[in-house]
Amino acid sequence: xxxxxxxxxxxxxxxxxxxxxxxxxxxxxxxxxxxxxxxxxxxxxxxxxxxxxxxxxxxxxxxxxxxxxxxxxxxxxxxxxxxxxxxxxxxxxxxxxxxxxxxxxxxxxxxxxxxxxxxxxxxxxxxxxxxxxxxxxxxxxxxxxxxxxxxxxxxxxxxxxxxxxxxxxxxxxxxxxxxxxxxxxxxxxxxxxxxxxxxxxxxxxxxxxxxxxxxxxxxxxxxxxxxxxxxxxxxxxxxxxxxxxxxxxxxxxxxxxxxxxxxxxxxxxxxxxxxxxxxxxxxxxxxxxxxxxxxxxxxxxxxxxxxxxxxxxxxxxxxxxxxxxxxxxxxxx
Amino acid sequence: xxxxxxxxxxxxxxxxxxxxxxxxxxxxxxxxxxxxxxxxxxxxxxxxxxxxxxxxxxxxxxxxxxxxxxxxxxxxxxxxxxxxxxxxxxxxxxxxxxxxxxxxxxxxxxxxxxxxxxxxxxxxxxxxxxxxxxxxxxxxxxxxxxxxxxxxxxxxxxxxxxxxxxx
Numbered sequence: 001x002x003x004x005x006x007x008x009x010x011x012x013x014x015x016x017x018x019x020x021x022x023x024x025x026x027x028x029x030x031x032x033x034x035x036x037x038x039x040x041x042x043x044x045x046x047x048x049x050x051x052x053x054x055x056x057x058x059x060x061x062x063x064x065x066x067x068x069x070x071x072x073x074x075x076x077x078x079x080x081x082x083x084x085x086x087x088x089x090x091x092x093x094x095x096x097x098x099x100x101x102x103x104x105x106x107x108x109x110x111x112x113x114x115x116x117x118x119x120x121x122x123x124x125x126x127x128x129x130x131x132x133x134x135x136x137x138x139x140x141x142x143x144x145x146x147x148x149x150x151x152x153x154x155x156x157x158x159x160x161x162x163x164x165x166x167x168x169x170x171x172x173x174x175x176x177x178x179x180x181x182x183x184x185x186x187x188x189x190x191x192x193x194x195x196x197x198x199x200x201x202x203x204x205x206x207x208x209x210x211x212x213x214x215x216x217x218x219x220x221x222x223x224x225x226x227x228x229x230x231x232x233x234x235x236x237x238x239x240x241x242x243x244x245x246x247x248x249x250x251x252x253x254x255x256x257x258x259x260x261x262x263x264x265x266x267x268x269x270x271x272x273x274x275x276x277x278x279x280x281x282x283x284x285x286x287x288x289x290x291x292x293x294x295x296x297x298x299x300x301x302x303x304x305x306x307x308x309x310x311x312x313x314x315x316x317x318x319x320x321x322x323x324x325x326x327x328x329x330x331x332x333x
Numbered sequence: 334x335x336x337x338x339x340x341x342x343x344x345x346x347x348x349x350x351x352x353x354x355x356x357x358x359x360x361x362x363x364x365x366x367x368x369x370x371x372x373x374x375x376x377x378x379x380x381x382x383x384x385x386x387x388x389x390x391x392x393x394x395x396x397x398x399x400x401x402x403x404x405x406x407x408x409x410x411x412x413x414x415x416x417x418x419x420x421x422x423x424x425x426x427x428x429x430x431x432x433x434x435x436x437x438x439x440x441x442x443x444x445x446x447x448x449x450x451x452x453x454x455x456x457x458x459x460x461x462x463x464x465x466x467x468x469x470x471x472x473x474x475x476x477x478x479x480x481x482x483x484x485x486x487x488x489x490x491x492x493x494x495x496x497x498x499x500x
Binding site for chain 2: 172177179186187190191192194198199240245279280282
């Protein structure tokens with residue numbers, strides 16, 4: 001913002017068409033604050049309007065063009081200057097000229113591809129945003145509006161359990177099993193630990209969920225580990241033949257879906273770490289990767305009421321009212 | 334019957350536990366006592382020995398009950414052997430107390446009762462932590478320290494062979 005301009009300046013406001021109905025999602029920003037942003041999915045249209053309000057009404061605003069962009073970019077914290085844009089769409093709203101009064105411009109980005117999920121991490125950030133710009137000779141006026149994108153998946157066809165026997169020769173042998181290898185973010189990890197041989201004095205056992213963010217390629221690969229959860233599953237010393245159950249609800253933890261080699265820039269992977277601690281604080285552990293995915297929300301509407309609501313738009317009112325009543329009765333049955 | 338929106342949290346099947354395993358004694362008993370300090374010798378050539386008694390049911394130890402006499406430098410020898418040959422982080426020994434060995438002290442120096450007691454406690458903690466470590470149990474020097482009457486400093490360092498299964 002220029003305080004030295006004796007000329008004209010303006011404020012830009014970006015408003016989405018479906019601002020009233022569209023869901024918002026919470027997202028933690030780089031400085032740790034949680035904010036709500038409009039939630040979009042892959043393929044959805046992004047449309048709305050920008051309101052340009054002149055600061056000094058009466059004075060003209062000369063400009064070199066007005067445009068709006070939809071950008072998806074990856075930003076590595078150790079390389080802030082370079083933004084890697086993987087989605088970049090532009091719509092020109094006005095050719096170079098002048099605005100004599102406050103004005104509104106409509107825009108629509110149809111069926112925009114949003115291949116990756118919005119992510120803010122320790123060393124990397126992936127974001128999507130709209131940027132409206134009024135170009136001027138000396139300094140542009142621009143406004144950005146961030147949105148959040150979620151990537152959805154469905155139940156995987158193949159989801160084998162993880163079952164393994166591990167240990168230290170003649171000292172500690174365990175067999176562990178987790179019911180799946182791919183879990184959705186609100187899933188439950190059901191498993192068990194079976195003790196085949198125990199010749200050490202175990203104090204307790206826990207399961208940790210570790211998030212590993214990997215940035216960079218080739219020689220300069222950087223891993224950032226973060227323990228998201230520590231869940232004690234056993235307190236006290238087990239004996240041979242004991243079986244300890246595991247039931248770990250994932251919905252309580254802040255996690256993202258597994259992201260593998262996003263645009264060849266970064267990965268976010270999750271591991272289950274089974275840790276046994278003996279009386280001398282020695283730690284015995286076994287790490288196992290799990291795949292996390294995001295499930296879409298279930299929309300409970302029967303086909304008949306959907307069709308009726310659709311039909312209502314084309315028919316008159318009276319007949320559709322009774323049809324809707326009938327559909328509602330069918331639905332609750 | 335199973336609503337898809339409610340997660341299946343039933344336990345996985347597991348074998349029923351054998352009652353002898355459930356109520357049997359745990360096969361992880363290991364206790365080492367360091368006690369009965371005795372100062373031997375006269376004048377400058379005095380030194381203190383401690384009795385080291387080990388009771389265990391771990392199969393890797395040949396004797397289930399053993400008693401030996403060891404001095405501080407024997408513990409130091411063991412620490413050095415393990416630091417060189419094994420990958421473990423060896424727990425710390427109680428201090429060497431070189432200051433106490435200087436002349437013209439008002440007290441008994443390293444033969445002061447309170448100091449010996451402090452050292453005894455430290456040695457007991459040290460050997461218990463060490464003997465319980467699975468990787469230390471593989472080293473011959475540990476077995477020699479705990480169960481042979483005297484330490485042969487010219488021994489051949491190495492790993493203990495696994496005992497046949499069923500022991």
